Amino acid sequence: MGSRHLFFLELMQxxxxxxxxQKERLTSDESEKIKARVSSTTDISSSTLSSLDFVIEAxxxxxxxxxxxxxxxxxxCPPHAILATNTSSIGIxxxxxxxxxxxxxxxxxxxxxxxxxxxxxxxxxxVPVMKGVEIITGLQTSAExxxxxxxxxxxxxxxxxxxxxxxxxxxxxxxxxxxxxAIICLETVYSLIYKGLTVGRGREGGYR
Numbered sequence: 429m430g431s432r433h434l435f436f437l438e439l440m441q442x443x444x445x446x447x448x449x450q451k452e453r454l455t456s457d458e459s460e461k462i463k464a465r466v467s468s469t470t471d472i473s474s475s476t477l478s479s480l481d482f483v484i485e486a487x488x489x490x491x492x493x494x495x496x497x498x499x500x501x502x503x504x505c506p507p508h509a510i511l512a513t514n515t516s517s518i519g520i521x522x523x524x525x526x527x528x529x530x531x532x533x534x535x536x537x538x539x540x541x542x543x544x545x546x547x548x549x550x551x552x553x554x555v556p557v558m559k560g561v562e563i564i565t566g567l568q569t570s571a572e573x574x575x576x577x578x579x580x581x582x583x584x585x586x587x588x589x590x591x592x593x594x595x596x597x598x599x600x601x602x603x604x605x606x607x608x609x610a611i612i613c614l615e616t617v618y619s620l621i622y623k624g625l626t627v628g629r630g631r632e633g634g635y636r
Contacts, residue, residue: 438468444556472497474504481506482580484537486514494518495526498534502527510573512537516600520566520593535577536564538597539586561586566593 445462448454454462469476477483483501487493494513501511511534513523524534540560561581565574581588591598 441466472500472504477501477504477509478506480509482510482512482576484512484514489515489517491518491522494523498523498527502530505530509533510535510576512577514539517596519595520564520569524566524568531566531568532570533573534566535569535573536562536566536591536593536597537577537581538562538564538599540599559585559587560599561588562591562597562599563588564591564593564597 441463445454445459449456449459483505485494485497485501487497494515498511498513501509505511507530509530511527511530513520513534513536515523515536516538520534520536524531527534538561539555540558540562541555561584563574563577563581578588589598595601596604
């Protein structure tokens with residue numbers, strides 16, 4: 429991650445906090461205190477990771493990239509640190525295999541986004557607003573790792589759901605057949621689908 433990416437992350441953080449202040453979810457003072465607790469770095473080494481208790485990786489769904497990161501996290505983080513991944517599809521056991529010596533501390537923590545934003549113009553809530561988080565254990569994930577992850581999710585104000593380490597976990601395993609069936613319907617009875625979703629579901633304004 430370069431300085432350009434850090435600038436973008438800091439910009440997004442500021443925008444989200446400003447929106448919370450505007451909607452009176454936070455005061456300006458609370459917003460500034462939150463900003464003061466967040467720091468950015470491009471250095472993934474023991475000098476920046478040695479004091480961490482919990483790490484949440486959120487890079488793109490690239491298995492080799494995640495493997496590289498978790499190998500380094502296992503080497504540089506303290507021996508008690510939990511290493512979570514925000515993957516929505518890559519096996520937790522597969523990712524944990526790269527974290528040599530820390531496999532029992534690797535867990536999935538998939539923060540939900542609203543899939544309806546693909547078709548619904550007013551469903552674009554960011555992850556900080558969404559309550560759902562999917563907790564996925566790998567074959568070697570310890571009970572203590574699971575407990576601490578569930579505790580952290582609750583402290584974040586999230587509603588955690590448990591899933592086993594299977595293809596698509598729970599959310600995407602349910603979502604993909606739903607989308608596939610929608611495409612099949614679209615190919616055959618578009619006009620009936622559109623009327624059913626707009627009128628039948630009370631969305632005369634339509635979907636995009």
